[in-house]
Amino acid sequence: MGLFILRRLGVMILTALCLTFIVFWLTNLYPNLEKLAKTQGNFRMSDEQVETYLGNRGYTQALPVKYGQWLGVLPGYVIEGTDGETRARCEAGRAPTEDTPTFCGILQGEWGQSTVFKEEVGTIVSTRLGLTGKLMFWVMMVMVPGALIIGVLAGMREGSRTDRSLSTVSIVSTATPEYVSGVILIAVFATPLFGLQYFKGTATSAMDDANFNNFFLPVSTIALYGMGYIARMTRASMTEVMTAQYIRTARLKGVSFPNIVLKHALRNALIAPF
Secondary structure (H helix, E strand, C coil): CHHHHHHHHHHHHHHHHHHHHHHHHHHCCHHHHHHHHHHHCCCCCCHHHHHHHHHHCCCCCCHHHHHHHHHCCCCCCEEECCCCCEEEHHHCCECCCCCCCCCCCHHHCCCCECCCCCCEHHHHHHHHHHHHHHHHHHHHHHHHHHHHHHHHHHHHCCCCHHHHHHHHHHHHHHHCCHHHHHHHHHHHHHCCECCECCCCCCHHHHHHCCCHHHHHHHHHHHHHHHHHHHHHHHHHHHHHHHCCHHHHHHHHCCCCHHHHHHHHHHHHHCCCCC
16 A cells, blocks of 8 residues: 555656746746846847847756756856846845745745746735635535535436436536527626616625625636536436335335435435545
């Protein structure tokens, strides 16, 4: 068991290194670096000025060296630029001091600074992850109970009108991408209809203060897509359980149908979905 876990961890680490190296290589292609230089400097910069800008900030180093510095296994650069200024990677491009660390990468918890938002990357990522966690929490609160109820109701009586109707709803919700259902929900609920506008929230307002108005539509959009998948799985499991021998025996004993569903079938039918 321990060897299996170590092997899995090794594969995870190797996969993470390969993926991050590929992304790092793609973002460090020269056209991207040239665009970065002109964005941070001047769009009218000549090719020589672009080379100087990139060289003064360590972008012209070999790719494995830059990746090692970003990862934190190689010491950060200290470069004396052609403009006479000395810059250090571990000081975010400023002159090094006595307290400047030698290694400053991902392994040391230094994610660097975003050239777009002008903030620490770690702060940006933690903020976005927190907001995403809040969103997905409410998605799960809506999606899982709704999907289980639909699946159980559809699977109780296979082939009935209720089964066909709920199965159709599940298939349609899963087959509709989020960007389509999102547009439909916006058109129905977020645009003025007969002088009424039900939800006026925006993504920016949801980041600052999540409330029902600005959280209902994104939660509904994501929940609808996953709800159909879980509901179909629950329906299939419920249908299989309802044909089992012990359910037939309970019916022959005269147990009421609600008790058969709640006490005998439901606990076994929910194993697969969970």
